[in-house]
Amino acid sequence: MGANLYKNKKPLILFLVPAFLFMAVFLYYPFVKNIINSFQEIRSLGAVSKGWNDPWYGNYVKMIEDPNLRTALMNTLIMMAVTIVGQVGIAVLLAILVDNVTHGAKFFRTVYFFPIVISATALGLMFNLIFLYDKGMVNQLLELLGKQSLTDWKDSSHALFTMMLSVMWQYVGFYFVILVTGLNNIPQDLYEVASIDGATRFQRVFYITLPLLRNVICTCVVLAVTGALKVFDLPWVMFPKGMPLGKTWLTGTYMYYQAFNTRNVDYSCAIAVLIVVLGIVTSKIVNAVFKEADY
DSSP: OOOTTOOOOHHHHHHHHHHHHIIIIIHHHHHHHHHTTTTOOOSTTTTTOOOOSSSHHHHHHHHHOOHHHHHHHHHHHHHHHIIIIIIIIIIHHHHHHTTTTSSSSHHHHHHEEEEEESSSHHHHHHHHHHTTTTOOOHHHHHHHTTSOOOOOSTTTTTHHHHHHHOOOOHHHHHHHHHHHHHHHHHHHHHHHHHHHHTTTTTHIIIIHHHHHTTHHHHHHHHHHHHHTTTHHHHHHSSSSTTTTTTOOHHHHHHHHHHTTTTTTTHHHHHHHHHHHHHHHHHHHHHHHOOOOOOO
């Protein structure tokens, strides 16, 4: 029966063609057009190209020489590391803890997932208030604990930490829900047999939970790393135009700045191509390092 289940391919093609056309029109064509635009001279949004750049690869040479783009790439790489450790790592810990809670598990799931529901723009405004130099929540708390001098959490020495912390907090709940779903698929019989054999709770987590959760964790890591390349809204609200002194540029925010603020549309297209290439390369590397296991 299984061999003859999809013997008639016409219904499958009927459903697949509209999806393919949609992707071709709204994904593949814009991407190919974006690559072409990166070699042309376009100085404003919606403007017609003035012809090919001289040299035609000029934008890619400019990327190599651009110090702000180097800062954006470095910050994005740091963001990737932060997402793996700070988002996926904390989400794994929270998911395991909540999975072992007998009462109030639904409450904790709702609380941890709640930040995903809130608009990133609203979160950016909220964190701006929390990290205000004067009368901000963090500085007020530090004053209560006896700290004498106020800390400017958005100056050049603290800005990157403040931005990373805010982004990390936003997406922990997303990976938490995925991991909890993975935990629910682990048979409880394994834990019962391990308990009978005298395994401690830590041993059950280390030898049963984590190995069987490996594939789900791998998926979360890939999503986190590729998602770090697309982070935009919350950092832009908190640190527009790479403030202070261009220390907080990310690839997404710098691409937006070039397109909508300086009107270097062709250069922003080149940065977009770079982001896509980085996304493909990093996802391949992560898949190779965190290779999924067959069970």
